Amino acid sequence: MTSPxxxxxxxxxxxxxxxxxxxxxxVERRLLALWQDRYGPNRVGPFGLLQVLADMIKIxxxxxxxxxxxxxxxxxxxxxxxLVTVLMSFxxxxxAPGIIISDLNVGLLFVLGxxxxxxxxxxxxxxxxxxxxxxxxxxxxxxQMMSYEVFMGLALMGVVLxxxxxxxxxxxTAQRHVWFVVPQFIGFVLFLxxxxxxxxxxxxxxxxxxxxxxxxxxxxxxGMKFGMFFVGEYLGVILISCLITILFFxxxxxxxxxxxxxxxxxxxxxxxxxxxxxAALPRPRFDQxxxxxxxxxxxxxxxxxxxxxxxxxxxSS
Amino acid sequence: MTATVSNPVAALRERYGADLVSExxxxxxxxxxxxxxxxxxxxxxxxxxxxxPYRMLYDLTAIDERTRxxxxxxxxDFTVVYHLFSFERNAYIRIKTALETDxxxxxxITDLWPSANWYEREVWDMFGIRFSGHPHLQRILMxxxxxxxPLRKDHPxxxxxxxxxxxxxxxxxxxxELLRFRPEEWGMRRSSEDTDFIFLNIGPQHPGTHGVLRIxxxxxxxxxxxxxxxxxxxxxxxxxxxxxxSWHTYIPYTDRVDYLGGVMNNLAYLTAVExxxxxxxxxxGQVIRVMLSELFRIISHLVWYGTFAQxxxxxxxxxxxxxxxxxxxxxxxxxxGARMHPNWFRIxxxxxxxxxxxxxxxxxxxxxxxxxxxxxDKEVMRNRIFQARTKGIGVITKELGIxxxxxxxxxxxxxxxxxFRKKQPYSGYExxxxxxxxxxxxxxxxxxxxxxxxxxxxxxxxxxxxxHMPDGAYKSDHPLASPPIKDRTMHDIETLITHFLSVSWGPxxxxxxxxxxxxxxxxxxGYYLVSDGSTVSYRTRIxxxxxxHMQMLPLLCRGRMVPDLLAVLGAMDFxxxxxxR
Numbered sequence: 021m022t023s024p025x026x027x028x029x030x031x032x033x034x035x036x037x038x039x040x041x042x043x044x045x046x047v048e049r050r051l052l053a054l055w056q057d058r059y060g061p062n063r064v065g066p067f068g069l070l071q072v073l074a075d076m077i078k079i080x081x082x083x084x085x086x087x088x089x090x091x092x093x094x095x096x097x098x099x100x101x102x103l104v105t106v107l108m109s110f111x112x113x114x115x116a117p118g119i120i121i122s123d124l125n126v127g128l129l130f131v132l133g134x135x136x137x138x139x140x141x142x143x144x145x146x147x148x149x150x151x152x153x154x155x156x157x158x159x160x161x162x163x164q165m166m167s168y169e170v171f172m173g174l175a176l177m178g179v180v181l182x183x184x185x186x187x188x189x190x191x192x193t194a195q196r197h198v199w200f201v202v203p204q205f206i207g208f209v210l211f212l213x214x215x216x217x218x219x220x221x222x223x224x225x226x227x228x229x230x231x232x233x234x235x236x237x238x239x240x241x242x243g244m245k246f247g248m249f250f251v252g253e254y255l256g257v258i259l260i261s262c263l264i265t266i267l268f269f270x271x272x273x274x275x276x277x278x279x280x281x282x283x284x285x286x287x288x289x290x291x292x293x294x295x296x297x298x299a300a301l302p303r304p305r306f307d308q309x310x311x312x313x314x315x316x317x318x319x320x321x322x323x324x325x326x327x328x329x330x331x332x333x334x335x336s337s
Numbered sequence: 338m339t340a341t342v343s344n345p346v347a348a349l350r351e352r353y354g355a356d357l358v359s360e361x362x363x364x365x366x367x368x369x370x371x372x373x374x375x376x377x378x379x380x381x382x383x384x385x386x387x388x389x390p391y392r393m394l395y396d397l398t399a400i401d402e403r404t405r406x407x408x409x410x411x412x413x414d415f416t417v418v419y420h421l422f423s424f425e426r427n428a429y430i431r432i433k434t435a436l437e438t439d440x441x442x443x444x445x446i447t448d449l450w451p452s453a454n455w456y457e458r459e460v461w462d463m464f465g466i467r468f469s470g471h472p473h474l475q476r477i478l479m480x481x482x483x484x485x486x487p488l489r490k491d492h493p494x495x496x497x498x499x500x501x502x503x504x505x506x507x508x509x510x511x512x513x514e515l516l517r518f519r520p521e522e523w524g525m526r527r528s529s530e531d532t533d534f535i536f537l538n539i540g541p542q543h544p545g546t547h548g549v550l551r552i553x554x555x556x557x558x559x560x561x562x563x564x565x566x567x568x569x570x571x572x573x574x575x576x577x578x579x580x581x582x583s584w585h586t587y588i589p590y591t592d593r594v595d596y597l598g599g600v601m602n603n604l605a606y607l608t609a610v611e612x613x614x615x616x617x618x619x620x621x622g623q624v625i626r627v628m629l630s631e632l633f634r635i636i637s638h639l640v641w642y643g644t645f646a647q648x649x650x651x652x653x654x655x656x657x658x659x660x661x662x663x664x665x666x667x668x669x670x671x672x673x674g675a676r677m678h679p680n681w682f683r684i685x686x687x688x689x690x691x692x693x694x695x696x697x698x699x700x701x702x703x704x705x706x707x708x709x710x711x712x713x714d715k716e717v718m719r720n721r722i723f724q725a726r727t728k729g730i731g732v733i734t735k736e737l738g739i740x741x742x743x744x745x746x747x748x749x750x751x752x753x754x755x756x757f758r759k760k761q762p763y764s765g766y767e768x769x770x771x772x773x774x775x776x777x778x779x780x781x782x783x784x785x786x787x788x789x790x791x792x793x794x795x796x797x798x799x800x801x802x803x804x805h806m807p808d809g810a811y812k813s814d815h816p817l818a819s820p821p822i823k824d825r826t827m828h829d830i831e832t833l834i835t836h837f838l839s840v841s842w843g844p845x846x847x848x849x850x851x852x853x854x855x856x857x858x859x860x861x862x863g864y865y866l867v868s869d870g871s872t873v874s875y876r877t878r879i880x881x882x883x884x885x886h887m888q889m890l891p892l893l894c895r896g897r898m899v900p901d902l903l904a905v906l907g908a909m910d911f912x913x914x915x916x917x918r
Contacts, residue, residue, distance in 0.1 A: 056656035152537050156559065156899070222650060223722060232545055232900050302722045303650025305900045306559060 041254040082243035094148035102141035102252035109134040116272040116279035127188040139165040146237035157236025161227035167313040171321035172214035178207040178328040192271030201268040206324045208268045215260035223301040261290035364851035368431040377444040391421035396880040397456035399464045407848040414438045442467040452742040463488035478569040548913030571917040579877025583843030585819040592678035595915040597637040598858045603682035609853025609864040614817040620807040622686035623765040628802035631795040637858035641910040648907035649726040685818025727782040731893040731905040742885030745860025746787040751779030757856035781908035817844040843872040883915035
């Protein structure tokens with residue numbers, strides 16, 4: 021069901037994703053402010069909506085500084101990697117019937133692959149900065165991503181088993197009768213946690229833990245290079261919210277309202293949930309995070325896969 | 338308990354005979370002067386052998402005696418003063434030793450108390466007195482390139498006496514080079530058999546250090562092998578200023594020592610001044626002081642609460658607690674006119690009476706605050722991640738705490754029920770009903786438990802103040818109370834003259850010395866004042882709780898991870914100005 025005008029779709033989705041990511045900065049700041057008994061940005065434009073624009077103008081005009089001690093080439097490539105990989109993932113996301121750039125058969129694998137590649141960005145940024153804080157941040161990121169991607173993939177295999185496909189559109193259509201969150205609740209919880217870890221947001225923001233590592237892997241970045249990490253993070257949040265919607269909450273499926281509206285409603289719900297998490301939780305320690313990942317989440321993911329497989333087998337026979 | 342233990346001075350006299358000279362002091366702290374060769378063994382005896390031992394090295398400082406007019410009989414240029422505290426006796430003891438300019442050196446006591454390390458470095462830095470046998474006798478508060486010892490009387494006190502400052506490129510380079518951390522100087526190795534250590538420089542500009550504190554970590558991966566806290570970036574010479582300001586005009590400077598404690602600092606200073614002057618504060622003045630001090634305890638703890646949660650990565654609580662703090666500040670502002678540094682207490686009382694309608698705003702706060710605290714309990718204290726980050730981290734036992742000079746909530750968290758408000762009541766605390774919260778394990782979480790409960794107890798005290806605020810004068814009519822009450826100045830010439838002198842020169846305190854110590858927000862805050870019978874203090878010594886607490890840092894985070902350092906620092910509740918003064 022690829023759209024008849026792929027170029028147009030591509031441009032629209034790209035523009036929408038970037039605008040949404042920028043808008044999300046405003047949404048996050050306003051929501052956090054609401055929950056934290058303060059105002060948040062409310063001066064620039066109506067409700068402070070133009071704050072993002074002002075920030076963007078500022079960030080574009082900032083001195084593009086590369087520390088003299090940094091590994092220059094890698095330092096420049098690193099922020100681009102995160103943006104590229106996240107944007108590539110959007111290519112296979114079915115927002116609604118027909119609104120998709122490329123309906124790959126291995127869509128889900130493609131997304132997982134891209135998100136694995138995204139880790140390079142953080143690790144390389146930490147490495148190229150030649151800064152001890154950045155290095156610690158990069159090392160933390162590498163360890164965290166590695167351990168959380170293992171069960172991220174495993175958590176989704178239950179969905180794949182039920183839908184019988186890696187194609188994201190087929191996964192959505194397979195949920196016509198019941199959303200996969202019902203049979204795959206454990207998978208959903210696991211994926212949600214892994215998703216937060218993947219986007220490196222509180223409580224999994226260890227690579228940039230402010231009170232310890234200043235800004236972690238992007239300590240040395242400024243101007244638009246920092247902006248790319250920033251936008252990359254928000255795009256990551258949108259992507260994970262899209263995936264949760266598609267994999268567990270029936271994607272665009274829903275009564276009365278047009279499919280794309282349903283999709284956006286569900287997606288926004290999870291984005292807000294991400295922001296709420298950030299407002300509420302403290303940050304676990306690095307070793308606690310790792311042992312939690314390997315000792316609890318991974319066995320759970322395996323057990324979930326085992327049970328799902330057995331049930332599916334019995335069901336089909 | 339105090340009845341059964343012997344008189345320490347008598348016990349010492351029995352040992353040292355004619356070597357010992359005992360001194361009368363205004364504050365009633367037993368004071369002995371001993372020759373410097375005897376100091377180490379005396380302190381050892383007092384710490385370990387005497388019945389009712391003085392287990393805590395409360396303070397260690399010095400006095401430059403060279404320009405003192407009314408000095409004691411012993412001829413001396415410098416006096417080193419040791420304050421010890423005995424929990425069994427609930428009493429201080431002051432041991433002094435005289436040094437002459439040609440031999441300004443005394444044996445170190447770092448082998449008796451590890452906490453003497455920083456104190457001796459400070460005395461070396463400030464007075465140039467050497468401590469033989471000290472493991473690392475180096476400047477601690479002043480920059481390494483500093484020439485001279487600031488608290489010596491011949492050292493200039495003002496910038497105008499020192500010529501204009503300029504920073505040449507050459508000087509900048511030298512200063513930068515002096516700041517470079519060299520592990521070898523601290524007896525650290527750069528690598529072990531299987532790892533090269535990272536030396537991570539945290540601060541003085543770092544979001545996690547709560548101010549200009551520098552900590553150098555020796556890391557093996559993310560594990561802290563050792564750490565060196567470096568202080569002094571916030572040093573402003575508060576003690577030196579005490580020797581220039583009149584007894585009255587020094588009060589605003591105290592506000593800025595523990596800058597979260599506000600008027601609580603005034604109280605510590607004035608407790609000592611009023612001992613010197615022999616002033617009894619009238620009941621209304623006392624209760625106003627207690628009420629505002631307890632409000633400031635809440636204010637300080639609220640800052641700690643929010644920032645501690647932030648240190649372990651929780652974003653929101655700091656906004657809630659600062660919001661509450663704002664409400665408390667509104668009350669402080671309504672009474673004092675200022676917020677963080679109200680400078681409100683005066684010698685003999687407070688600056689002015691309470692404004693009309695003050696009690697309404699307090700009653701509102703008393704109603705408003707407890708539900709908020711309950712909410713924070715749910716949000717922070719009962720949060721599983723928060724508990725995982727703080728339980729079992731940075732454990733201090735009671736014995737260890739006493740050894741290192743730990744006081745306040747940190748000591749109470751180790752299960753030791755000790756609060757100077759109860760044990761040595763000042764400013765009328767004996768009239769109030771409140772509990773001393775304690776905990777059992779002495780880790781970061783327990784320190785938090787104690788502080789949170791302390792806020793409830795402070796609120797209880799404030800409620801009693803509001804309900805039972807006595808009538809009468811808010812300031813003593815003692816002639817040394819300052820500024821003096823003006824009622825009769827226009828009616829008789831004697832009062833007018835006294836008033837004029839007291840306002841223009843400031844009150845003249847009788848010669849002598851006094852220690853005034855209170856249970857401040859972070860622990861025991863004491864002012865040791867020496868008066869030479871003048872309008873200014875001869876020596877102002879500020880014993881702050883944060884100084885010994887920070888000294889424990891390496892002890893608490895060796896073998897732990899970098900994030901634990903932040904939890905330990907957060908739970909310590911220090912203020913840089915309170916460390917550096």
